[in-house]
Amino acid sequence: MGLKATVYKATLELSDMDRHVYETFPVVLARHPSETDERMMIRLLAYALHVADPGDRTPLELTQDLWDPDLPALIQNDLTGRIAHWIEVGQPDERKILRAAARADQVTIYSFGPESWWAALAGKLARVRNVQAWRIFDEQVESLATLAERTMVLQVTVQDGALYVGNGRLSIEITPARLHG
Numbered sequence: 001m002g003l004k005a006t007v008y009k010a011t012l013e014l015s016d017m018d019r020h021v022y023e024t025f026p027v028v029l030a031r032h033p034s035e036t037d038e039r040m041m042i043r044l045l046a047y048a049l050h051v052a053d054p055g056d057r058t059p060l061e062l063t064q065d066l067w068d069p070d071l072p073a074l075i076q077n078d079l080t081g082r083i084a085h086w087i088e089v090g091q092p093d094e095r096k097i098l099r100a101a102a103r104a105d106q107v108t109i110y111s112f113g114p115e116s117w118w119a120a121l122a123g124k125l126a127r128v129r130n131v132q133a134w135r136i137f138d139e140q141v142e143s144l145a146t147l148a149e150r151t152m153v154l155q156v157t158v159q160d161g162a163l164y165v166g167n168g169r170l171s172i173e174i175t176p177a178r179l180h181g
Helices: 037-050 094-103 116-121 138-145
Strands: 006-016 021-031 074-077 083-089 104-111 131-135 151-159 162-166 171-174 177-180
Touching: 006 037, 021 037, 037 074, 037 083, 037 104, 037 138, 037 151, 037 162, 083 094, 094 104, 094 131, 138 171
Parallel strands: 006 151, 083 104, 104 131
Antiparallel strands: 006 021, 074 083, 131 177, 151 162, 162 171
8 A cells, every 4th residue: 555645825924125026825735644734734835935946937836755866856957858956854864856857947045953064065066056955943833733724724924035834823033044056
């Protein structure tokens, strides 16, 4: 018997003042049985940060990366099918990052958890120009996870690099720290 995903539905009311994006996005997340609330919400946060990137691209897609380790958490192709943006969540290994950097125009990583992960990779990735890595602090990730519900409406405001995520009852500030790029 195969593992089945749990479906989560989110409505993101996005006000991104940094990119001038003011829209509402319905999002359906297929949550792998091994995925935590923390990781799922970071995937949703990454979606909010990149959903309306400018340019002639196809829509940003949430993938089934926990079912297929060769996939990123989110992907966006250009109109020719080339990978325009490869987005990872968590702490991918060096091989996966370098493979993504060779295949995609841009690679973005949103990490959380132990800081030692990046310390081991920083020197090896110093010359890779199309990779950005961000760290989201544990207390912010834990707070963000409290907003996870099977059906959720989230107000996401982005201003000066900080994110404010709320559900009408609770609001959380997320301040990603740049690690690379």
